[in-house]
Amino acid sequence: MSSSSSRVLVVGAGLTGSLSACLLRRELKDKNVHIVVWDKARGVGGRMSTFRPPDPSCHSADLGAQYISATREYARSHHSFYTELLAEGILRPLDCAVEGLRHKDGSTDYVAPLGMSSVVKHFLRQSGADLFLEHQLEGDLADVLSVQQRELLHGVSYSSRFALALFFPPGTDLGVPWGVRYYNNDGDNSKIICYATVEPRKRCTDGGAGLGPSLVVHTGVPFGLQNLERNAEEVQPIILGELKRLLPALPQPISIKCHKWRYSQVASAVAGCPGHMTLSEHPLLVCAGDAFTHSNFDGCLTSALSALEAFKGVM
Numbered sequence: 001m002s003s004s005s006s007r008v009l010v011v012g013a014g015l016t017g018s019l020s021a022c023l024l025r026r027e028l029k030d031k032n033v034h035i036v037v038w039d040k041a042r043g044v045g046g047r048m049s050t051f052r053p054p055d056p057s058c059h060s061a062d063l064g065a066q067y068i069s070a071t072r073e074y075a076r077s078h079h080s081f082y083t084e085l086l087a088e089g090i091l092r093p094l095d096c097a098v099e100g101l102r103h104k105d106g107s108t109d110y111v112a113p114l115g116m117s118s119v120v121k122h123f124l125r126q127s128g129a130d131l132f133l134e135h136q137l138e139g140d141l142a143d144v145l146s147v148q149q150r151e152l153l154h155g156v157s158y159s160s161r162f163a164l165a166l167f168f169p170p171g172t173d174l175g176v177p178w179g180v181r182y183y184n185n186d187g188d189n190s191k192i193i194c195y196a197t198v199e200p201r202k203r204c205t206d207g208g209a210g211l212g213p214s215l216v217v218h219t220g221v222p223f224g225l226q227n228l229e230r231n232a233e234e235v236q237p238i239i240l241g242e243l244k245r246l247l248p249a250l251p252q253p254i255s256i257k258c259h260k261w262r263y264s265q266v267a268s269a270v271a272g273c274p275g276h277m278t279l280s281e282h283p284l285l286v287c288a289g290d291a292f293t294h295s296n297f298d299g300c301l302t303s304a305l306s307a308l309e310a311f312k313g314v315m
Contacts, residue, residue, distance in 0.1 A: 006034055008311075010129065011137055013039035014046025015297065016289045018120045019304035021127035027308060035129040040136035043117070044124060047264070050115030051257055053167040059199050059211040061165035062116045063259045065297075066180075066197060066216075067094055072106035074298040081301060082110075089113065090122050096179025096201045113203045119297075144279045152277070156291045157268040161224035161261050162232065163216060164239045166253035170212040174198055175249045183246070184220060192242040194220040212254075217243060224264065232258040265295035275306025286310050 010021045021035050043049060047064035068091065075082060085091040094109035112118050124131060145153070168174070179201030184194040195218040200211070219239060227235050236258040243250065269291055270277065276288040288307040293299035 006032060008033060008035045010037045013037050013044040015048050015120055015300040016304050018123035019301055020307050021129045022123040023304055023308045025127045035127055037129045037131050038135035039133055042133055045117035045120045048116040048120050050117035051165060053255055055254055057170055057212055058167035059214040060115050061199050061214040061216050063163040063165060065116050068110045068297040069107050075108060078298055078301055090118055092204060095204050097177060098180040099178045100182030111203050113205050149277060152270050156270055158263040159221040159265045159267050160228050161221055161264045162219045162235055163259045165257045166215045167255045168212045168251060168253050170210055172212055172251050174213055174215060191220050192223050193217050232260045266290050269294060275303050276310055278310055284314055
């Protein structure tokens with residue numbers, strides 16, 4: 001991008017896209033640059049999406065990312081971002097009963113009281129970008145990739161899983177003492193359900209301002225891969241059957257949402273984790289995301305910062 005440029009397009013309104021748009025705006029605050037964000041979905045968030053149930057009396061549910069874990073190193077290097085989100089009330093420390101969690105020494109966990117998509121929405125607001133949903137690029141980027149770049153991108157692999165959210169009427173007692181429960185704490189990741197959470201408790205908003213609770217479960221990765229080519233409607237009864245076995249006294253929900261995450265988390269990133277990949281310099285075309293780092297908040301932030309450096313190099 002040259003100094004005379006006035007328009008930047010960010011494709012993807014997930015975490016990396018929103019961060020990239022925000023960082024560009026902060027870097028270019030004194031320049032007349034128009035930032036536009038496109039996303040093919042009907043809402044923002046990507047894998048940090050928050051699902052709003054059809055019944056407004058029910059609590060919303062985070063179907064993707066559940067909370068943010070900051071290692072001691074990232075808490076230090078990304079201190080300004082964590083301080084900003086905590087000061088704005090976007091994040092707060094995770095403070096509920098957690099069972100079966102293997103915690104890394106020195107890590108701190110944060111939840112989003114308004115749902116994980118609120119993190120993405122915060123950075124989009126800060127960017128001042130024009131947002132267009134149900135928009136996507138046409139054509140094929142393969143023509144602008146070098147042979148080496150294609151090989152690097154082909155080496156990226158993802159885990160897959162299903163997420164299931166159950167919504168209950170106000171006043172429902174789910175009959176569990178925890179806010180978050182891991183079911184693979186014995187090292188067996190082949191189980192159908194590996195994680196469950198009661199949303200109001202996880203977000204430290206127990207009671208949800210009179211809203212009925214929601215319960216979210218995630219399947220293990222092997223189960224996700226085994227059923228990857230099946231649609232969510234086919235898999236939903238299997239997950240519900242396992243949930244009934246684990247929680248036999250669970251009340252009847254008033255609605256259910258099952259979602260398939262074909263691309264859940266990066267299992268193998270681009271070799272060397274470069275942060276971004278420049279496909280073209282004239283015009284500048286940059287790819288970024290957790291595929292170039294690792295799948296968490298800090299990985300996306302690292303990638304967005306890396307992409308920013310590429311833009312600064314041509315300003």
